[in-house]
Amino acid sequence: MRSILRIHPADDLIVALQPLKAGHTYQLDHEAWSLPGDIGAKQKFAARNFAAGDRVTMYGVTVGRTTQAIAAGALVHTHNLKHDSDAFGGKQQEIAWSTPDVSRWKSRTFAGYKRPTGRAGSANYWVVIPLVFCENRNLNFMREALQTELGYKKTGPYQQFARQLAAMHQKGVSKSELEALAASIDETSTSKPLFPHVDGVKFLEHGLGCGGTRQDAEALCALLAGYIAHPNVAGATVLSLGCQHAQVSLLEKALADHHPHFAKPLHIFEQQKSASERDMMSRAIKTTFLGMAEANDLRREPCPISDLIVGVECGGSDGFSGISANPAIGHTADLLVALGGTAALSEFPELCGIEQELSNRCVTATLADRFVHLMRAYQRAAEACGSGFDANPSPGNIRDGLITDAIKSAGAAKKGGTSPVTDVLDYPEPITKPGLALVCTPGNDVESTTALAGAGCTVMLFSTGLGTPTGNPICPTLKISTNTELALRMGDVIDYDAGPIITGKKTVEQAGEEMLELTIATASGEYTPKAVALGQDDFLPWKRGVSL
Incomplete structure (x- = not known):
């Protein structure tokens, strides 16, 4: 397994793919670093010597500025790095899209519910x-x-467990026997x-x-x-x-x-x-x-893949999110778009620092201008309340390596793949065009998934590095883990493990193709996501104040 990774050739931060030891020398291509201290998995170290105030790059974009001098090989974290991002402004260049090969899915359909008007549904x-x-x-x-x-x-497992405890207590069993019952929780049933x-x-x-x-x-x-x-x-x-x-x-x-x-x-x-x-x-x-x-x-019928609208989301993100699960989801989105379907990228506070790339990907200057307007208006509203996009990362994000909003955002944006942006929507406008849509929502997981479903998404791909059970009442939500340890520990909520990308056992493309197959199976009713089986019906409308 690889020990370290430079995500983009221009990066001056190196990601630890596994715990690194102080005093050891780690080599990447023609460079080598002797580490002055231990570096935990998912954390970053300096690829060069930094002076205070230097610009720091990851994913090929600015992700922060140093607050003090940092020696090459030293840990980069909140004690020596603060949020900063690149300036942006409308469409400045054309970006050619390398359309992925989708020949193997050209004749595929999914078993959906046809409606009187519009696209087919994945559920009823x-x-x-x-x-x-x-x-x-x-x-x-x-x-x-x-x-x-x-x-x-649903008869929940904990209701059954409480009933067992009550029955045993009434029989006068001992405290030790009650404690021993904790492992006998059954699955949820209907x-x-x-x-x-x-x-x-x-x-x-x-x-x-x-x-x-x-x-x-x-x-x-x-x-x-x-x-x-x-x-x-x-x-x-x-x-x-x-x-x-x-x-x-x-x-x-x-x-x-x-x-x-x-x-x-x-x-x-x-x-x-x-x-x-x-x-x-x-x-x-x-x-x-x-x-x-x-x-x-109504009955399920063969429906074209182009009817699918897939929302891409992340929550409980970690330092591997932008390396494994998010790029794999992005490849799934690209495959879907190439097949005439639609993908929707939301969470505008988590697009901070990547605005120029997304603006350049817009198919028209008018769309790019609308995206810029929505981003700036959102940022101004946050600042008017004494906050800002820089306050977006949660304590769990920071602990696991997402130490600035720009780092978090650059990795989060990978869920949108590389295809052209064909629409930019404010909350709560509906999705009407094929291609990649940018949908203005908060970074709050449930406010965002609620908005994506309201915009018309019929399946959601949701990446998580720390673990979250979030679902939606009407839109089947697939949970993608960024690392295998999480998939094993929280297998009751995880549907797909993207961890093998970190270990080198799978490529991003292989995982993206597998997720497309899982998406089709879910849309056809052949696979039931864990969130659906658990009855995870999270619904939280966005009250248009400031929510990050």
């Missing part, structure tokens, strides 16, 4: 949506009634659903809809419209109180503006116009039941 859900948090109580009543009686309610061709009824509980700004209400309604019109959704039930900012009229306008060809069952119930709560709830439950019965008549 019914959604129940509150327009305001005041309806969450009624939403939960519907969830308990429908998921239980229709066979979708009963057979009444509607086997409906993947589930999902309840999008949230805390918005009133008390915020008009912009908040409009953004929420546009996001919810995206879920209602989503290719993976057969129909929707909406609960409204009546007096909230997020009015039914705003939802209807968002559907008309963003999804003008919408043609699915949509049932709206307003409590303040109903005879009673019981009246509204009985009608909502009955109508939802009948809608699901109709949706159960």
Whole structure:
């Protein structure tokens, strides 16, 4: 296995692929470094002598400036490096794309659900949506009634475990016997659903809809419209109180503006116009039941790969993210784009420092200008609140080698591959064009995945180096580990291990091709992602303040 790596020929930071020992000499090509101290795996050391204030390069871009002199071979971390990034401004050059060979997938299809208009879905859900948090109580009543009686309610392993503990306690068993029971947790289980061709009824509980700004209400309604019109959704039930900012009229306008060809069952119930709560709830439950019965008549059919919209995401990132999982996901995105499909790259705070490359990849100067405008507006909003993109890396990111936002961003952007940028979308606009779309979202994992699904993504590829169980209610989410140790330790949430790229057992291209196959299997219902099996239905709308 390789010990060290220089990612780009211009880099003056070297990545430790495994723990490095003080006093040992490590060689790369025609250079060698004797290390004055131990360097942990995923960390970086200086490839040359730095003076205080020097520019530091990784992934071929500026990722920081030194705060003190650093000797060649010494650890580079937060004690001697601060965030900095390159200036940017619109499209400055054309970039030729080397289209990957996709001949082996040209005749491939996936087994999806064809919709009256638009692209095919990878799943078949019914959604129940509150327009305001005041309806969450009624939403939960519907969830308990429908998921239980229709066979979708999961009996969780911890519920079973608690039941066992209670039964043993009532029998008077000893504390040591109770402690010994900890290893007997069973897997999550469900009963057979009444509607086997409906993947589930999902309840999008949230805390918005009133008390915020008009912009908040409009953004929420546009996001919810995206879920209602989503290719993976057969129909929707909406609960409204009546007096909230997020009015039914705003939802209807968002559907008309963003999804003008919408043609699915949509049932709206307003409590303040109903005879009673019981009246509204009985009608909502009955109508939802009948809608699901109709949706159960749908069957999977062969659909073109070009119908797929794959969102790329990262969370719990580490020092290997930009070397293994993210570039492999990027290659999957390139393959998909070459097949006429769509990939969506989000998390704008995690594109800091790579803006010029992305601007140059935009197919028009107008798109590049829009991307620059959105990035600068986001940064200004963060700074107005006393923050900035430099505050994005989490303690876990920093501990595992992502010591500046520019380092984190340069690695995160690898998920977008190398294809041309064909669209730039503000939150919560829908994806309508094939190719690579840049979607403005926060770096917050769940706010971003929520937005990607709302934009229309039908499958998500989510890389993680530290481990995160994040999923989405309607968009199957595949978890890609950056390292094998994580895949082994958290195998209950990881779907694919990109760790062999670090050890040299696989290439980025090989892993990307395997992930495309896994994506097709997931979209066809042949593979169930761990997040789906665990019922990881994370849904968090972005309230357009500052979120990094």
